[in-house]
Amino acid sequence: MHRRIIAPGALAAASLLLAIPASAASYSPGAPGIGDPYYPNYGNGGYDVSHYDLRLQYQPKTDELQGTATILARTTRDLSSFDLDFLLDVSEVRVDGAKASFTASGEHELVVTPKTPLAKGTTVTVVVRYSGVPSTKSAYGFSTWHRTPDGAVAADEPEAAWWWFPSNDHPGDKATYDVSVAVPDGTQAISNGTLQSTTSKLGWTRYNWRQNKPQATYLATLALGRFDITTGTSDGGVPVINAYSKDLGDNDGAARASVERTGELVDWLSGYFGPYPFSSAGGYVPNTTTGYALETQTRVYYSPKQFANGSNTSVVVHELAHQWYGDDVSLKHWKDIWINEGFARYAQWLWSEHEGEGTAQELADYVYASHPADDAFWTVAPGDPGADHQFDAAVYDRGALAIQALRNTIGDDAFFRILKGWPRTHAYGNASVADFQRYAEQVSGKPLSALFDTWLFQPSKPAAPSARALAGAGTGTEATRPKSWKRIEATNDVHGH
Template identity: 85%
Template sequence: MHRRLIAPGALAAASLMLAIPASAASFSPGAPGIGDPYYPDYGNGGYDVSHYDLRLKYQPATDELEGTATLLARTTQDLSRFDLDFLLDVSEVRVNGAKASFTTSGEHELEITPKSPLAKGTSVTVVVRYSGVPSSKQAYGFTSWHRTPDGGVGANEPEAAWWWFPSNDHPLDKATYDVSVLVPDGSQAISNGTLQSTSSRLGWTRWNWRSDKPQATYLATLAVGRFDLTTGTTDGGIPVVNAYSKDLGANAGAARASVERTGEIADWLSGYFGPYPFDALGGYVPNTTTGYALETQTRPFYSPRQFANGSNTSVVVHELAHQWYGDLVSVRGWKDIWINEGFARYAQWLWSEHEDEGTAQELADYVYASHPADDTFWTVRPGDPGPENQFDIAVYDRGALALQALRNEIGDEAFFAVLKGWPQKHAYGNASVADFQRYAEEVSGQPLAGLFDTWLFQPSKPGAPAARGAAIARGAQAPARPKSWKGIAATNDVHAG
């Protein structure tokens, strides 16, 4: 308990404060972060966004972007001020039609003070007019905007939105999207969801995309360049739009041979994870120099390097598996990344079984045997890896190994019931590793705390008794490398620059 002496000169001010109506005094700024311990300044407090309407104009030759973003939101507290995450130059902000004052702070905060305070539970319309050159902006020493010879691409994890639209940038605040982009004739604008329409006038073409299911901000994407587009429909009736840069060079054939199987793979995955959860599907391969792929909702981003050694259906399986594990059900906090990456990796193991290139059990045995006890691989805890190890290979491979241990513990019937039931239980929402453990216990009827602790949270290699108990690496000899391993390993840099 602390006592504070009030100087006499302050008494008048204190009396004045007491005279302010309680209702007015209750208004306070929204937090500059949503509360994620891995990234304290990501997202914002005080409101929830329900819809983003982004009306943009982009000039590929100069990387200049102009935009008007309209955000529909509802306040979750009495707000005197609130933040958006954004980096470009803002010229005007309006809140419920009235001009609002604004300033910037920190690495990526746009602070907005509305003309009148906003009561809790109020519907709010925020309009932000802005412009800038996304590739010229950095935060924390990096950029998530990829300049290409014929345009630019916004795609990264856990952040990409700041470079092209103002947002509440955390998976906890999902929203629907309309993205309308004006580009010079001859260029294409690729985004999420369904292509609603295109129209051309005076040398410019407008592309209108709609995502009508909740979508996390990091899963929103924009790519402008010169693309070849292909269209089709899955056996399940989902329209597919794929896009390939006209400048992929030697990687063009392998990229198409992989991504054109998107519909087939999505239908196959639905047998394990349940019906495909969105009304659009596809993928795009811009001519970036990056090495990673990303599960941007309904239309994953693939780097050309993913196809440098030939076709790579395994990476397509990985990113499409995320449509259920990561997109439909998103992390509650970034520490829950295992629910995204461990499951997408395990989908690759199931694809290996499907292709008769090695069973999931053989892959689990190989992973376990390939890393000796003193390998730092085992010091990463997939269930809470820390921000510095969020995309470490252990989150993927040890994460999938944990799923095989779970499968062996509860049996195939319960395991595959969990895989299919989990996306439905938390559809279009968020969940944690603890939530998953509880669900697996509920479905299987077994206590699983010990298994989850051993395989996800201990910073050491599970010993032989634990491995034998989970039916991992039971043989006396080192397991042979499964045929699929090389292809799966080729996707190990899916989140590396």
């Protein structure tokens, strides 16, 4: 910031010099990216958000969204300006009550210059007033805002926030949320956490949702439309909120037959992963044309296509497992995606075993035998797959193989202590693949670097003897395909754009 002051006389000049902090030269713009090697321009540097308060109004007929975002943050360095990730049209920005200048930059950056530079360690309140038609916006050639016949949905990975609220869009900066949305009477607004209240006035109904535990920006979701909403409580005491578009057609029955088992599956997963970490659970199935599902925190997004061939509890297990592995404990950088997808896939293997449709070992044998040594499957390293292969089948399947190899190496007692202990140890925080290896070594008392390197990082098929801790695959005979495999395989692309 440049401030022009006219002061006659040497005394005034000296006073001016005294008034300028010695550290003034240290004020500089915050970085336009948080430093993720896969997505250099995602997130932002220089501050850490603690809370988002979003007050929105949405008109489904026109897809017009108006909003005021109040962002509570703390600076992590001296800032002359900072970036937010955002695409809609901004009319005003205030920083600590004072109007700030702002400009759009690059594909998705909003650059904010406060009236007064911000010192490191300062608590900051940023208010952004905005409006726009999200479906008309794109960045890098795509959109994560999905129109439906009666509204819209925001749900995607690794980015979704830009289309509906300004943010520091990276899992490394988690925050709590209040999301308040006004929609015309007859339309509903669904978001994460618990519904605090609803109010109606002059043809509009306002829904007030609260997420009281830290949440990554890509896990924040917004669904706007006409839904049938069901509520209940699991045997373990977890409140469950599910929602189904009223125009799902032939997929309606299968969707309900799957998602309505959420409470049962949350309790079952708690037996492996420990107590459910959030205030509510549930899912929603809007009438979208996308093919993927996403572990949006406490309120999982499911595409109707997930249920086109009938009920699919396996995909529900996968997304609910993420509530521990991915949502409660989030990745440090996107290269750590194995911690999310490998364990969510392994939960499906455990569910298969529970249902008598193939044990985890039998599934591991089948996956290992199904991919010959020259298959490109083995060239993807789940521990650092690269941005282009972040959601490759190998991250899921070879990632789950690595987990079974770990189990066979350290034994069931240590393995299941790790499954429960990891979410407890890193609750509501972030962790890396290296952090997980260190934790597994600590709990098991065994050196595991060679095992992790072989299964997560080497671009080749592990030799049969080392795999066979994994019991009989690779012995020259083809492994029998477990009954559950077709449904599990169908979820390999649940997170594709």
